[in-house]
Amino acid sequence: MTLMGEKLATIGPEMVLSVGALLCLFLGLARSARVRHATPLIAGVSLVLCIVGPMAWSAARPAAPGEIALVLGLAATPMAAFLKITIASIGLLLLLVSYRTPDQLPQNIEIERSGAAFDPGQTTRGEFFAFFLMSLAGAMLCAGADGLVWLFLALELTSLPTYIMLVTTRQSTLAREATVKYFFLGALAVAMFLYGFTLIYGATGVTQLYTTPVTEGLATVQSVVAEWRQEGQPLPLMLLVGMGLAILGISFKIAAVPMHLYTADVYQGATTPMTAFLAFVPKTAGFASLVLLLGTLGWPLPEPIAAMLWIMAVLTMTVGNVLGLMQTSVKRALAYSSIAHSGYMLVGLLAGSAAMEAGQPVVASGIAGILFYLVAYGVANLASFGVLGCLKRQGEEAETYQDISGLHHRHPWLAAIMLISLLSLIGLPPLVGFLGKIYLFAPAFFTGEPAMIWLVVIALINSAISAVYYLRIAAAIYFGQPSEEVERDEQTARMTGSGIAATAAVVLGLGAGALGLTDMLAKAADQPGKVLIQPADTDGDEAASEDRSNIPSATAGRN
Amino acid sequence: MLTLATASEFSHYVPLAVLLVMALIFGVANLVLTHVIGPSRKGKVKGTTYESGVNPIGTARRRFNVRFYIVAMTFLLFDVEIVFLYPWASVFSSLAEDSGLTPVFLGRCLFFILTSIIAFAYAWRKGVFRYD
Secondary structure (H helix, E strand, O other): OHHHHHHHHHHOOOOOOHHHHHHHHHHHHOOOOOHHHHHHHHHHHHHHHHHHHHHHHHHHOOOOOEOOOEEEEEOOOOOHHHHHHHHHHHHHHHHHOOOHHHHHHHHHHHHHHHOOOOOOOOOHHHHHHHHHHHHHHHHHHHOOOHHHHHHHHHHHHHHHHHHHHHHHHHHHOHHHHHHHHHHHHHHHHHHHHHHHHHHHHHHHHHOOOOOOOHHHHOOOHHHHHHHHHHHOOOOOOHHHHHHHHHHHHHHOOOOOOOOOOOHHHHHHHHHHHHHHHHHHHHHHHHHHHHHHHHHHHHHOHHHHHHHHHHHHHHHHHHHHHHHOOOEEHHHHHHHHHHHHHHHHHHHHHHOOOOHHHHOOOOOHHHHHHHHHHHHHHHHHHHHHHHHHOOOOEEOEEEEEEHHHHHHHHOOOOHHHHHHHHHHHHHHOOOOHHHHHHHHHHHHHHHHOOOOHHHHHHHHHHHHHHHHHHHHHHHHHHHOOOOOOEEEEEHHHHHHHHHHHHHHHHHHHHHHHHOOOOHHHHHHHHHOOOOOOEEOOOOOOOOOHHHHHHHHHHHHHHHO | OOOOOOOOOOOHHHHHHHHHHHHHHHHHHHHHHHHOOOOOOOOOOOOOOOOOOOOOOOOOOOOOOOOOHHHHHHHHHHHHHHHHHHHHHHHHHHOOOOHOOOHHHHHHHHHHHHHHHHHHHHHHHHHOOOOO
């Protein structure tokens, strides 16, 4: 296999998802209604295949010496492999939660009712699942990015479909308002981080972030920075400003202060399953990008960047939790909780691998903390929004505290799922949120710097504040008067999806170590951009050396 | 590798000069021919500035037919396709023959064209090209 072919092999899951997306797009307009209704099934199958397929493929064809050693056949780096599995699994749950969404749209119901006169111009079912898969593929690409151009395109692939999904899944002025806000602020954020990327390129002269076998021996942002640091030179202002702008722009994706302003309105305007999607997918893509970008600088981060992240983390946690307290809508409260959780994850980003390199245990890597917390937040967030999505008040989506009041008396299972997810979001043992917070805050604590320890103290105070509004939701569910107007929507799949997520919150909380998750995290957190190469053995590397000999001719021809 | 030409060798600029002359002839010939052959009917409406069928005088804040956007997007589809095909074509001919990369590169480009075809078929099925 050639080297370019090897690079292609590192994005196996994304390719499967893209083919699935094209199929959904195409078959969503089929003449037969049965084929049209099979699109969610195609989406589900491609989500399973995107992990199982490349794994089986790489098991059948192990890497030759000198080739990229694919991690589980999914990606070139352990972090990307971990994130791809996470994104596919939570994507599957998100699909369960949201697969009825296009069917519930008035215009789609109308089209199906009219039967023979199917108008392809009016339906949006196939598009919903196609964009769903494309956005997930974009998030996966972010995790595996090794260059600024790739990273930019991957971030765009993650967000562009969400704008369309947002406006097509709900017919209301709220959704349209949300989309316009999300789109224009998103464009502003893109402009910011793209400008940041150009400054990084200007300062270092390269767009490649990390070394891969294809770019062996060429300079990368990481190697240039490492050289500067080794020579004791201060990092150029241009690089720092570029990184700062990139962080600010990407903080839109993760909903962190100062780019958080859209969050509550957009999460409220979106239909509830879509909100669950927005709270997980762009956040994952954003944090993967931030880890990869800051990984080129190495931990401990340079002073100005660290100071900026410190302020952002404090503001994000505090703004999220304090404004969360004041909300009358459960959906908005959960939106502010999403902001606050980004603040917690910024603590892990700030700590990075600093403490781990000082010889502390695995728990001491902030990157492992972020990766684990993405899972922890992902399942809890999905369960809570899934439960909200199961409730209707007079045909409208439930969202106020009155709507969920007394839920326990009418639907004890939904209430239990909600309770588990809320307790996990607070971070109470034995749920996954507790373990997640330990993984996030311990690395910051282990660095031993006063600023970091203060940050942990502020984060803990914030966790206590957040308990107030999470428990207010729980109190409304368990002690409130049931409202007659609110009824359960017949949503077996949605309930199953949130049920599985809540179960995962308990299981992962109890047995993350037993499931081998911590080992995987330890590998993933060790140098985020490091590509593993299959070590050469004595026999059978003839084929590999033959492959190598092709590269000079191929590249020389291009120049 | 390109061999660098010395400054005195202008011979490889000849195609460029031919192109320039042809472009000039084409432009001038068109103007002259339409003037000579074409019927000349003048009118107030015909004399106004052409602005994609929209009245050019008056407020700019008016409603456009949404079809303009759809046509523009379909145009983008093919525009982007061409933009990507150019670098591909220029690299393809310089691939080393024994590298075994040619089928990979061809396959990749065919897949890319396939995605554009799917997009085109999708637009067709959506009724983008139906003008009524």
